Amino acid sequence: MDLSGLNGSPGRLTSAIRPGDRTSLRQQNLALQAENAFLRQQFADQNDRIAELENRLKQYENPHTPSSKQGGAGNQQNSDSEQDDENEDAGSDSDAASDSSPGRNPGHEGTTQPPPDPDTTVRVGEAYCHxxxxVLTDPDEYVSRIIVDIPLPIPIEVTEYELGKQECSCGxxxxxxxxxxxxxxRFGPHLLAQTALLRYHGRLPHRxxxxxxxxxxxxxxxxxxIYNMTERVADRLRPAYEEIRASVRESDVIYCDETGFPVDGDQQWVWTFVTDEEVFYTIDESRGSQVLEDVLGDELAEDATLSCDGWSAYPSYHRKLQRCWAHLLREAKYVAERHEEAEVISEILHDLHExxxxxxxxxxxxxxxxxxxxQASLCLEELVRADYESEEVTQLAEKIxxxxxxxxxxxxxxxxxSTNNRAEPALREQVVMRKVFGGLRSETGVRIHETLAxxxxxxxxxxxxPPDQLKSALGGTRPDSLREVSATELR
Structure with missing residues (x-):
């Protein structure tokens, strides 16, 4: 279409377009509108997909992910060429043990455990020359080698108790x-104790x-x-378990944490409460403050302190808290690696905590x-008063x-x-048991687990x-066979 000679007036331009050209332009306009709608939909789908992938990535890259899992399943070691370059740069030191390597430090004299006294002596006089x-039968001397072993099957002792039965004068x-x-x-205290320890110290399944x-x-x-044996042990120790609960309630500082633990296929929660003297576990369907009331009482002493993470159940239950700095510093470092404006926050928090x-x-x-x-409170208030561009940095400031x-x-x-690190190892043990056992199956199993753990x-x-304490609780060294052994006596 030739537009030469037109003066640019909209009316003149419109009148110069022939009907056939208008139809073509309408078709092009409709095609462009359709293409635009398609691209908008494609853009929205891609945004949804990106959000989905970012959420999945957070399972492997977040401030709470252990370093061994960061990077996901595709995290690979250095390539062979990179490893060769590193070894070449290391020179003669490449074979030296690092500070974190197992074994004794260089220059440290090793020690060997002295052998025990032998129960029997076997003299071997014949020797064969290869x-x-x-075959030589007249040795010039004997060389002693002490070997420690156990017989298989391990010998067991079966004892019959003939218990006197009589009628008292009271009837x-x-x-x-x-x-x-x-x-x-029919199993004695030593076997019951070992069975309980293999389950809750050795993490060995019943099978x-x-x-x-x-x-x-x-x-x-x-x-x-095996399950019935552990139940008998748990029944015997339940009074001592309740005494530990009461002792935790009286503590001035309690370190708390919780994690998921399946029971009969449903999600439940194992809670841990750690003090200077006790480690207490309870499993509950709830992750709310009601569990804190059940364990610690309706109201904790005003001067008592709960050390915890940021879970909302804790401030709902008690006013005096110590939030965990390990969680805060780890999250600040993670956000600072992703957003430059968070680097100052991370640096200030680390310096302040140190x-x-x-x-x-x-x-x-x-x-x-x-x-x-x-003074430190003013420093934290200054951090959260600033405006931040990134949503992730804003969320970090909101957490502070x-x-x-x-x-x-x-x-x-x-x-x-300053941290909740006392509760972390106690909870980590439960995480390992969850992975080994796969969860519990009944309320009886819950009672056994929380008691023995x-x-x-x-x-x-x-x-x-633990073996001595279990034997003392189950028999043998009990000061009085007619009464329960209290938690105090088990100390």
């Missing part, structure tokens, strides 16, 4: 008792324990029998602690703002840690020997 094939029928003869079942009975003891039992920790270690007086806490009254409790409370962890926390 060069000429002769009651009385049966004599012996501390090594359990009231239920695997049944196999050990067959292989090592030559005494076949079913997995159900400075406050050093200050706390000097054990200053209470007045100095109050002044230092006020939400915990402003709880980040600095440790500064004025000398017995409180609590008692074993508490004994270890106190520096006691």
């Amino acid at each position: 060069d000429c094939g002769r 009651n029928e009385v049966l004599a008792e012996h501390p090594d003869c359990p009231e239920t079942g 695997k324990q049944a196999e050990l009975f067959d292989w090592q003891l030559d005494h076949p039992v079913s997995p159900g029998t 400075d406050l920790t050093a200050f706390d270690e000097r054990d200053p007086p209470a007045s100095a602690r109050e002044r230092r806490r006020a 703002r939400n915990g402003l009254g709880c980040w600095l409790t440790f500064v004025t409370e000398p017995d409180v840690d 609590t008692m074993v962890a508490t004994w270890e926390h106190r520096g006691l020997d």
